[in-house]
Amino acid sequence: MNWKTYHFNDLSVGKLYEILKLRVNVFVVEQQCPYPELDDLDQEAVHIEYAEDGKTLAYARLVPAGVKYDIPSIGRVIVHPEARGRGLAKQLMEQCVEYILTEWQAEEIQLQGQVYLQEFYQSFGFQPISEEYDEDGIPHVDMKFTLK
Template sequence: MEWIIKRFDELSTHELYKVLKLRVDVFVVEQECPYPELDGCDESSLHLWAREGERIIAYCRLVPGGGKYTYPSIGRVIVHPQHRGEGVSRMLMEKAMQVLQQEWGTEQIFLQGQEHLAGFYRSFGFKDISDSYLDDGIPHIDMLWEKGGR
């Protein structure tokens, strides 16, 4: 498995296509949730993924703070359906948190977690900062990680 991190302008058209296809295949098709996948945040974000050969097996988007959210955030967290249950999501989150701290020196990380995954995110030290709410028809919880567990 190889980890790749790129800014939007470093993505090849082939890489961008594969990233967007995976995001749409899971978030729109598999989860039956038609929503605006292209939300204007990709250009300012870092894109992190793991690949085996040419297949993207895990991906997330790291959005800088001060735009969409106050704090830098981890979003579009996704593991290819054929690689679920292999611990890849844990490796992806660890890598994403490490990149945010190294690249941007962040001490707080925000995410909008699907409610059924809140326990997974809590295992990294994320804390609930909202009640459950529907986002595009799926229950979510806003969560925040703070360095040192403040």
Template structure:
């Protein structure tokens, strides 16, 4: 997997098109969830893209503290459907945490997770901090990972790697 990290202004037109296409393909079409995918937050995010054989198959957007939440944040976590059984989701979260630690050392990370994925995120040290709530018709929860957990995880390879 080839990982590329870019700000919005560093993205090429083809990269922007590919990441928006992947997000719509999964979050809008596959999950049958019409919502405002283009939300004016991409301009401040740092975009983490995972390529295999020239094809974008994994993506997340990263925010430093104060850009989306008070905490640092990982959002739009996505792996292309045909590639979900190969551990790329774990690699994507590991890369996202690693790059956020570089962008915002010792920051707490907050995520808004689809509820059915909470065990996956807990395996990376995220803890549930909210009740289940509906977001665009899908059950979600808020989770955080503290900087103390970050230091421990960055120095200990994840079991699913």
């Protein structure tokens, strides 16, 4: 599989448009959650993507320590609706964790996950560090991975 990582300035205009369109289509339209998808974190992030035939099928955003949280974080985890059920979400999370542990030499990772995905994130070693809370009308929980 051909996973790619990009810094913001390495994204072509076309690739950035494709990623943002996918994020808006799923996080805003599909989940019926009208909120500002563009939050000024993309410019500082590393973007991980899997594409087939030029179409983004899986994507996540890695934010370095000190930008959103004191430790690195994973966010905007997404699989294109047409590619769900193929195991891409699992592979995507493996790519994200590996990148942060290897490239950033981090020992902890944080994420803000939707509650219905809590068990999925726990399967990678993330543990809840907050109570359930509402974020833009969707139940969320903060979770942290700690290298043992």
